[in-house]
Structure formats: structure tokens, C-alpha cells
Amino acid sequence: MEPSEERDLSLEELAQGAKSATQVVATASTSTKNAALAMMAQEILAHSDEILAANEIDLKMASELGLASTAIDRLRLDHNRVLAMAQQIKEIIKLPDPIGQVTSGYRLANGLNVRKVRVPLGVVGIIYENRPNVTSDAGALCLKSGNVALLRGSSAAINSNRVIATLLRGAIGEVGLSPDVITLIPFTDRASAGEFMRLNGKIDLLIPRGGRSLVEAIKENATVPYVIDGDGNCHIYVDESANIEMAIEIIENSKVQRPGVCNAVETVLIHTKIARQLLSALDERLSSVQLRGDLNTTAIVPRALLATDDDYATEFLDLVLAVKIVDDMPDAIDHIRRFGTGHSEAIITESYANANYFCERVDAAAVLVNASTRFVDGNQLGLGAEIGISTQKLHARGPMGLVELTTEKYVIEGSGQVRS
Amino acid sequence: MEPSEERDLSLEELAQGAKSATQVVATASTSTKNAALAMMAQEILAHSDEILAANEIDLKMASELGLASTAIDRLRLDHNRVLAMAQQIKEIIKLPDPIGQVTSGYRLANGLNVRKVRVPLGVVGIIYENRPNVTSDAGALCLKSGNVALLRGSSAAINSNRVIATLLRGAIGEVGLSPDVITLIPFTDRASAGEFMRLNGKIDLLIPRGGRSLVEAIKENATVPYVIDGDGNCHIYVDESANIEMAIEIIENSKVQRPGVCNAVETVLIHTKIARQLLSALDERLSSVQLRGDLNTTAIVPRALLATDDDYATEFLDLVLAVKIVDDMPDAIDHIRRFGTGHSEAIITESYANANYFCERVDAAAVLVNASTRFVDGNQLGLGAEIGISTQKLHARGPMGLVELTTEKYVIEGSGQVRS
Numbered sequence: 001m002e003p004s005e006e007r008d009l010s011l012e013e014l015a016q017g018a019k020s021a022t023q024v025v026a027t028a029s030t031s032t033k034n035a036a037l038a039m040m041a042q043e044i045l046a047h048s049d050e051i052l053a054a055n056e057i058d059l060k061m062a063s064e065l066g067l068a069s070t071a072i073d074r075l076r077l078d079h080n081r082v083l084a085m086a087q088q089i090k091e092i093i094k095l096p097d098p099i100g101q102v103t104s105g106y107r108l109a110n111g112l113n114v115r116k117v118r119v120p121l122g123v124v125g126i127i128y129e130n131r132p133n134v135t136s137d138a139g140a141l142c143l144k145s146g147n148v149a150l151l152r153g154s155s156a157a158i159n160s161n162r163v164i165a166t167l168l169r170g171a172i173g174e175v176g177l178s179p180d181v182i183t184l185i186p187f188t189d190r191a192s193a194g195e196f197m198r199l200n201g202k203i204d205l206l207i208p209r210g211g212r213s214l215v216e217a218i219k220e221n222a223t224v225p226y227v228i229d230g231d232g233n234c235h236i237y238v239d240e241s242a243n244i245e246m247a248i249e250i251i252e253n254s255k256v257q258r259p260g261v262c263n264a265v266e267t268v269l270i271h272t273k274i275a276r277q278l279l280s281a282l283d284e285r286l287s288s289v290q291l292r293g294d295l296n297t298t299a300i301v302p303r304a305l306l307a308t309d310d311d312y313a314t315e316f317l318d319l320v321l322a323v324k325i326v327d328d329m330p331d332a333i334d335h336i337r338r339f340g341t342g343h344s345e346a347i348i349t350e351s352y353a354n355a356n357y358f359c360e361r362v363d364a365a366a367v368l369v370n371a372s373t374r375f376v377d378g379n380q381l382g383l384g385a386e387i388g389i390s391t392q393k394l395h396a397r398g399p400m401g402l403v404e405l406t407t408e409k410y411v412i413e414g415s416g417q418v419r420s
Numbered sequence: 421m422e423p424s425e426e427r428d429l430s431l432e433e434l435a436q437g438a439k440s441a442t443q444v445v446a447t448a449s450t451s452t453k454n455a456a457l458a459m460m461a462q463e464i465l466a467h468s469d470e471i472l473a474a475n476e477i478d479l480k481m482a483s484e485l486g487l488a489s490t491a492i493d494r495l496r497l498d499h500n501r502v503l504a505m506a507q508q509i510k511e512i513i514k515l516p517d518p519i520g521q522v523t524s525g526y527r528l529a530n531g532l533n534v535r536k537v538r539v540p541l542g543v544v545g546i547i548y549e550n551r552p553n554v555t556s557d558a559g560a561l562c563l564k565s566g567n568v569a570l571l572r573g574s575s576a577a578i579n580s581n582r583v584i585a586t587l588l589r590g591a592i593g594e595v596g597l598s599p600d601v602i603t604l605i606p607f608t609d610r611a612s613a614g615e616f617m618r619l620n621g622k623i624d625l626l627i628p629r630g631g632r633s634l635v636e637a638i639k640e641n642a643t644v645p646y647v648i649d650g651d652g653n654c655h656i657y658v659d660e661s662a663n664i665e666m667a668i669e670i671i672e673n674s675k676v677q678r679p680g681v682c683n684a685v686e687t688v689l690i691h692t693k694i695a696r697q698l699l700s701a702l703d704e705r706l707s708s709v710q711l712r713g714d715l716n717t718t719a720i721v722p723r724a725l726l727a728t729d730d731d732y733a734t735e736f737l738d739l740v741l742a743v744k745i746v747d748d749m750p751d752a753i754d755h756i757r758r759f760g761t762g763h764s765e766a767i768i769t770e771s772y773a774n775a776n777y778f779c780e781r782v783d784a785a786a787v788l789v790n791a792s793t794r795f796v797d798g799n800q801l802g803l804g805a806e807i808g809i810s811t812q813k814l815h816a817r818g819p820m821g822l823v824e825l826t827t828e829k830y831v832i833e834g835s836g837q838v839r840s
Contacts, residue, residue: 027780106802112791114801121813122783200639204813219620219643225814246836253838359831360447363542371532371834380839381534381830382526393541393624393827394645394815407813410801411779414791416666418673419800 011195014183015123015202018150021180022122026146030097032175033144039171040140041089047167048082054159055132062156070260075130075156085133085164088385089140095384098402099146113413118406120146122204125224126387127152127193129210132160138209139168139182141387145405148181150203152196155188162186197222205395205405207388227396227404229388231315232262232343234373237332237358238278239349240271246370247348248281251321253372254346255289260317262389263344263376267312267322269332275325276300286321293323312339329354333361340364342391344376365391365398431615434603435543435622438570441600442542446566450517452595453564459591460560461509467587468502474579475552482576490680495550495576505553505584508805509560515804518822519566533833538826540566542624545644546807547572547613549630552580558629559588559602561807565825568601570623572616575608582606617642625815625825627808647816647824649808651735652682652763654793657752657778658698659769660691666790667768668701671741673792674766675709680737682809683764683796687732687742689752695745696720706741713743732759749774753781760784762811764796785811785818 009017025033044051055077062072098118105115124147128134135151142149153161161184169179185196197206197218206226208214215230236254238247254265270278279300283291291297291304292311298304304323311322312335326332329347336345346368347358355369366376376398378386383401390396396404429437445453464471475497482492518538525535544567548554555571562569573581581604589599605616617626617638626646628634635650656674658667674685690698699720703711711717711724712731718724724743731742732755746752749767756765766788767778775789786796796818798806803821810816816824 023781026783108800108802112795119783223639225812227814243836249836249838257839355833361443363446363539364829366830366832368832369834370836371832372838374839375532375832375834375837376830380528381832382528392645394647397827398830407817409784410786410796410818412786412788412791412795412801413775414789414795416663416669416790417795418669418792419677419794 011185011187011192011199014185015150015199017180018123018148018183019202021148021178021183022120024178025143025148025181026099026120026122028146028177032177033097033146034093036143036172036175036177037089037093037140039174040136040168041086043167043171044082044086044089044136044164047163048079051082051160051163051167052077052079054163057159058157067156071130071156075132075160077132077160081133085136088133088137092140092144092385095144095402097144098406103408110417111415112417115411116408117411118403119409121405121407123148123150123202124405125150125152125196125199125203125206127196127206127208127210127214127218129154129214130157131209132157132164134209135161135164135184136168137385138387139165141385141402141405143172143181145402147405148183150183150185152185152193153188158186158188193217194221197224200224207400209388227388227390227394227400228392230343230391231341232264232389232391233267233313233315233339233341234263234265234344234346235267235269235336235340236265236346236348236373237269237326237329237336238271238274239329239347239351239354240273241351241354242271242274242348243350244274244278244281247278248285250346250348250370250372251282252285254374255286255321256319257372257374259319262315263373264317265321265346265373266314266316267324267339269324269326269335271329271332272296272325272327279323288319290320291323292320294325296325297323315341329358333358336362342393343389344368344373346371346373365389431605431607431612431619434605435570435619437600438543438568438603439622441568441598441603442540444598445563445568445601446519446540446542448566448597452597453517453566454513456563456592456595456597457509457513457560459594460556460588461506463587463591464502464506464509464556464584467583468499471502471580471583471587472497472499474583477579478577487576491550491576495552495580497552497580501553505556508553508557512560512564512805515564515822517564518826523828530837531835532837535831536828537831538823539829541825541827543568543570543622544825545570545572545616545619545623545626547616547626547628547630547634547638549574549634550577552577552584554629555581555584555604556588557805558807559585561805561822561825563592563601565822567825568603570603570605572605572613573608578606578608613637614641617644620644627820629808647808647810647814647820648812650763650811651761652684652809652811653687653733653735653759653761654683654685654764654766655687655689655756655760656685656766656768656793657689657746657749657756658691658694659749659767659771659774660693661771661774662691662694662768663770664694664698664701667698668705670766670768670790670792671702672705674794675706675741676739677792677794679739682735683793684737685741685766685793686734686736687744687759689744689746689755691749691752692716692745692747699743708739710740711743712740714745716745717743735761749778753778756782762813763809764788764793766791766793785809
């Protein structure tokens with residue numbers, strides 16, 4: 001599909017095309033899907049110059065429009081990032097195909113054979129912000145899981161996304177599947193985002209990849225089913241029994257290794273009995289990190305700013321760390337209950353009882369004992385690639401890989417059974 | 421809690437009370453939960469006269485208000501129905517507790533021990549129509565799965581629901597759990613239903629138990645996560661290779677055994693080659709059923725009315741059956757794709773290839789071969805009790821039992837691991 005051809009179709013028509021493509025990709029063999037993925041990677045590598053040229057146009061417009069430097073960084077592709085896009089597709093080829101997996105099966109007393117089988121969802125809609133690599137990552141994950149990807153990227157990345165999508169669609173067509181298995185919506189205005197969220201009957205799962213305002217817009221307006229990839233306001237609670245050296249290593253890693261991501265730690269809760277010892281050491285070790293603490297913290301660490309409730313509620317995504325000294329573990333858990341976003345919460349402890357108590361009572365996608373919050377990630381946890389990290393409880397919780405892009409159906413085989 | 425006490429609390433306050441009760445019930449032992457359930461069954465049996473007296477008031481008002489006889493039937497309790505409520509709770513005691521189940525677990529190369537553990541959702545909100553037994557069924561299922569039930573029944577059943585809820589709450593209090601584990605919302609006006617659907621942060625899962633208008637209202641207005649227990653416009657496709665005797669038995673059972681439920685068949689699709697033979701036999705066997713067919717059907721069965729697209733789209737829930745003669749299986753699958761609601765779809769066939777083709781291509785919660793659609797039910801499929809049948813693809817699909825009232829969390833145990 002050429003860009004010019006795209007423009008002639010309405011949002012509704014593009015979505016209908018995506019829906020129609022579900023039937024073939026849902027029953028495509030793993031070999032066919034892998035052949036399409038291999039071709040996709042090849043096309044991206046063969047046409048990296050075109051991708052970079054389109055990206056150059058996006059970057060120029062973004063800078064003229066005065067986009068923030070972080071937004072421009074997310075938008076920017078370079079040779080290595082294009083290589084990484086192709087590499088990611090190749091990694092997805094290696095992952096096991098979830099479709100057709102029998103997740104349970106049994107025979108009933110009346111002789112009916114029952115099994116639950118993994119099947120694709122159908123059309124997976126992705127609304128995303130500036131990163132053009134989402135176009136290929138999401139497209140590849142959807143294809144491998146037998147789904148159609150209906151992609152709605154940002155206006156800033158439209159030229160990059162168009163070129164990438166056209167390459168992917170060509171690759172898919174080469175192996176005999178419908179190019180509509182990856183469908184890019186060329187409309188990037190606000191109204192079309194609203195329409196996209198209400199494509200009932202056309203989108204089987206909507207996943208937002210973006211900031212809080214996008215998530216709020218979806219919660220408020222979406223009428224299609226969705227899974228929220230929300231904020232990660234992650235905590236580390238350092239118990240009185242903690243190994244202080246270990247606590248420092250883990251806090252530093254969780255905060256500094258990559259501060260701009262959702263599984264970075266944002267607040268450290270410290271048991272009062274070890275507060276002075278830990279904070280003095282952290283003060284030194286985290287010299288590059290701005291600290292914001294309660295009054296007791298500022299008394300120990302003079303450079304720390306006084307934290308407000310807003311600070312405790314904020315996902316800084318930056319070299320800023322909130323600190324609070326707590327009376328005991330229940331106090332820490334209460335704080336997490338109040339400010340946590342259900343992403344990743346860690347305890348550093350040497351106490352068997354406290355580790356179990358914390359893990360049982362903290363309500364989050366992931367709870368960790370004596371480990372960096374940075375491990376809560378699809379690749380790190382062995383899921384292969386991830387399409388997001390769900391902070392909701394329904395359907396998928398935590399890193400979402402190929403399995404989370406599927407649903408199950410009952411297949412019930414009989415020989416004439418009727419109900420009495 | 422006495423009814424008078426209830427009235428003093430706002431919807432928001434009642435929901436907050438429910439939320440607060442989640443912590444204790446989530447970590448309650450199976451023995452404690454089972455003890456509460458046993459006490460609940462006992463209280464219902466001991467106070468069946470009070471339940472029936474309250475129900476009498478509801479029935480009187482319903483008849484004064486001119487409610488339809490089917491609605492009044494759903495509202496009506498009698499001695500046997502009260503016994504059945506208690507019996508259902510006793511059945512739930514016997515079911516395995518899903519909480520704490522480890523659904524997968526592994527050790528990563530870096531020594532982290534990862535496991536996924538089943539945990540309660542938190543607060544499960546149920547909006548339901550007239551059946552007062554939903555109060556005890558849903559309350560018991562939520563409690564067993566470690567959840568709090570926040571119940572919002574209809575105005576017609578309010579007196580019955582109040583008495584039942586008060587009994588259940590008393591029973592729960594007896595074993596030392598918070599009575600708020602079952603919280604009945606006493607407000608039954610339309611506006612409060614809208615508020616209920618938007619109790620963000622208070623309701624973790626909303627399940628509607630009611631007709632299409634309730635489902636539509638939820639799709640349009642709900643901002644909390646929900647699972648739709650939607651229409652069952654179920655089909656049986658009779659393949660040219662079908663055993664005609666078997667087809668007749670299955671169609672009769674699927675239509676007549678209990679026509680008013682969602683897994684009853686509504687349309688039979690018949691391969692043209694066997695249409696005359698099958699329809700002549702059905703005409704006789706289904707003499708109590710009104711038939712509505714296409715032109716070819718009415719030519720064979722003169723008593724059949726001419727079916728419109730509206731008929732094909734309708735869940736009759738009555739002794740009415742739509743019929744369509746199709747050219748082949750793809751034609752049947754297209755019809756199901758157009759009119760099906762993703763509930764239960766069956767094929768009657770002796771062909772191995774056609775059975776597989778149908779099962780693979782029909783997109784529904786359950787596909788059946790040579791068996792009555794009436795088997796698609798939590799009890800029949802061995803789930804024990806069910807809180808509904810999901811016709812959506814996310815989180816739960818098909819009959820929802822205790823497991824579908826849970827989510828999972830990652831527990832990641834380390835010894836100081838950091839990410840490099």
C-alpha cells in the first residue's frame with residue numbers, strides 16, 4: 001500500500017480491512033509467520049536509508065515545533081536503532097508460537113472431551129507516542145501471535161512510521177499473507193484518537209504505549225477492551241533486618257541504571273532503626289541523584305529537599321529519589337498502598353517472615369525480595385519480547401509477551417451428548 | 421449491619437468499606453473462608469422464613485408495578501429456591517481454593533527465583549437484575565476466592581437482597597472476618613448504577629448479570645474494568661455429513677431443554693444437501709417450537725414464518741428457532757461471524773476435516789462438535805459454580821468460576837541481584 005493509497009481510506013475502512021485480515025493470520029502456520037518476520041527484518045535492513053531519511057524529516061519538524069529533548073530522543077532513529085529494530089524481529093522469530101497451545105484438557109463423565117486452546121485475540125490496536133520502533137516491535141509481536149496490528153502512532157513520527165509500515169506490509173505480502181496484518185492509521189489528530197478508542201467490534205484489545213494523559217484519555221473514553229500499560233511508581237522498602245550493603249547496591253541499580261523507565265525505583269522507604277546508617281551511605285553513593293525526603297530524612301541528609309505528597313505520588317523518571325523513614329513494615333505497606341501504581345515493589349530484608357509478609361500483602365504486578373526493581377521486564381523475566389507492562393489486574397498483569405496477546409477458547413468434542 | 425445503618429452511608433463510603441475489607445479476606449486461610457461459608461449456608465437455612473417474607477413484599481410490589489411474568493419468576497423465591505441457595509454455598513466450600521496456587525515458576529540464569537502466584541482481584545462489583553439468589557451465589561464465590569463482593573441488585577429485589585445480605589454479613593462476622601466482605605448497595609436508582617460503574621480505584625472487576633440494556637450501559641459508561649456476561653446467540657451448523665438422528669437429538673436438547681438461558685441454541689444452519697430430510701424430521705420433533713426460516717426453509721416447512729435479519733440477530737430465549745439453509749460450511753461460518761455473539765457454536769458432522777475446520781475458524785468462547793450447546797456452563801464443564809459466562813476475549817472467556825475471580829502476581833526472590 002502506498003501512502004497515497006492509504007489516504008483514501010477512512011479510519012473505519014482501515015479498521016474493517018484489519019478485521020478482515022484476522023481470519024487468515026489466525027490460522028497461518030508458524031512457518032509462514034516466521035517467514036514473514038524474516039522478510040520484515042530483511043526489508044528494514046535493506047531500506048534503512050529510507051527509514052532514516054523519513055526520520056530526518058520528522059526530527060526536523062519536531063525541532064521546529066520545539067518538542068522537548070526527551071521526546072526528540074524517543075523519536076530519533078540512527079543506524080544502530082534501525083539495526084536493533086531488525087534484531088528484535090529476529091528475536092521474535094525464535095520465540096515459541098503460543099497459538100494452538102492446549103492449556104488444559106480433560107474428559108467429562110459423560111464422555112465429552114474438553115480442552116482449552118490458545119487462539120489469537122483478533123485485532124490488537126496500539127496507540128503510541130513518538131518511538132517509531134513500536135511500529136515494527138508491535139507489528140512483529142502481533143503477527144507472531146496470529147493477530148492483526150492496528151497501529152496509531154503520533155503525528156511527530158508519522159513519516160518514519162509510514163515508511164516502516166510500508167516496508168513491513170510489503171514483506172508480509174511477499175509470503176502470501178494480507179498486508180493488512182499490519183495496518184497503520186495515517187490520521188494523527190486528536191479526534192481520530194478518540195474515534196480509534198471507540199472502534200467497537202473492530203478492536204479486540206487496545207494497548208496504549210504512552211504517558212499518563214494518554215492512559216487517562218483511554219480510561220475515560222475507550223469503549224473497546226484495553227489493557228493499561230500505566231505508571232510505575234515503584235518502591236523499595238529497606239527492612240530493619242536488611243543487609244545494608246545489599247540495600248545500597250539494589251537501590252543504586254534500581255534508580256540509576258536507567259532512570260527513565262517504568263521499573264526504576266521512585267521512593268525508598270526505610271525502617272527507622274537503620275535510617276541513619278543507610279541514608280548516610282546513600283547520600284554518598286547517590287551523589288548524582290536529587291533526594292526528596294520527610295523531615296527525619298532531611299535531618300540526616302541536609303542536601304535532601306523536603307518531600308511533599310506530590311513527590312511521593314510522582315513517577316520522576318529522572319535522577320530524583322523520594323525517601324521516607326517508616327516506623328515499621330506495616331507503615332511501609334500502607335505507604336505503598338496509598339501511592340503505589342501496582343507495578344513493582346521490593347523489600348530488602350534478611351527476615352524470612354518479613355519477606356513473606358511483604359510479598360503476600362503488597363498488591364502489585366511484581367513483588368521482589370532482595371533484587372533490583374529493574375528486573376521486572378519481559379526480556380529479563382524470560383518472556384522474550386514485551387508489548388508493554390500491564391499495571392491492571394484483568395487479562396494480563398506485569399510484562400506482556402506473546403501469550404498475553406492471546407485468548408483461549410473451549411473446544412468440546414462429543415459423540416451426540418445431550419444434557420439431561 | 422442493620423438496614424437502618426446502611427442508609428447512612430454514601431455509595432462512596434460503602435465502596436471504601438469494601439476496599440478496606442480486601443486486605444483481610446485476601447490473606448484469610450481456606451479454613452476460615454470455608455467456616456464463613458458454612459455459617460452463611462446455616463444462617464440462610466435458619467432464617468428462610470424471613471427471606472421468604474421479604475421476598476413476599478418484593479413480589480407484591482412487583483405485581484402492583486406490573487412487572488412481566490418472566491421478571492416476577494426470576495424474583496420469586498420459595499422454600500426449594502432458598503434450600504438451593506444454601507446448597508450452592510455448600511458446593512462452593514468443596515471447591516479448591518485458587519488463592520496461593522503457583523501457576524508457573526522458574527529460576528533465571530542470574531539465580532532469581534520467579535513464580536506467578538494466584539491472588540484475589542480485590543473488590544468484585546456485581547450489578548444484577550431480579551434474581552435474589554445472585555446475592556448469596558456471588559457473595560460466596562467472591563469470598564471463597566479471597567475477594568470482597570460489592571453487590572448492586574435491582575430495586576424490585578431490594579427487600580429480599582437486604583435480608584439475605586444481612587444474614588451473610590452476620591455469618592462472616594461470626595468467624596472473625598469483616599462483614600464488609602459482602603457489601604450490598606442499598607441504592608437502586610438509575611443514577612447510582614452509573615456512579616457504581618465509575619467507582620475507579622474501588623472496584624477491581626465489574627460483572628454485569630443482566631440483559632442487553634445493562635451490558636450496553638456498562639460498555640458506554642463504565643470506567644472500572646469489567647467482564648461482559650453478554651448475549652448467547654448460539655448456532656448449530658448441521659453439516660452434509662451429519663448423522664441426522666444425532667442432529668435432531670442435539671438440536672432438540674439445545675433448544676427445548678431450557679430455552680430461557682444463554683447457552684440455548686437460537687439458529688440452526690443446515691447444509692442444503694440434507695435440508696429436506698432434516699427439516700421434515702425437525703418439523704415433527706419440534707412441534708412446540710415456532711420456526712422462522714429463509715425462503716427455502718418455508719418451502720419445506722410450511723408452518724415456518726419467514727425470518728428477517730432481525731430474527732437471525734435475536735437471542736429469543738424462548739421456544740422460537742431460526743433456521744437457514746446454507747450452501748456449504750464457509751457459508752455457515754460467515755453467518756456465525758455476522759450474527760454470533762461469541763458464546764457457543766456447534767457443528768454436527770461425521771467429517772474429521774470439517775470438525776477441525778469449524779473449530780479452528782469459528783471465533784467463540786466455546787465451539788462444540790456433536791454435542792448440545794447446553795453443556796457450555798461452569799457446572800457442566802467441571803468448574804464447580806460460575807459467576808457468569810464471559811462473551812469477551814480478555815481476562816476470561818466462557819464460564820467464569822473461582823479462577824476467573826483471581827489475578828496473578830510475580831514473586832521474584834533474589835539474593836542481592838542487580839541488573840547490568
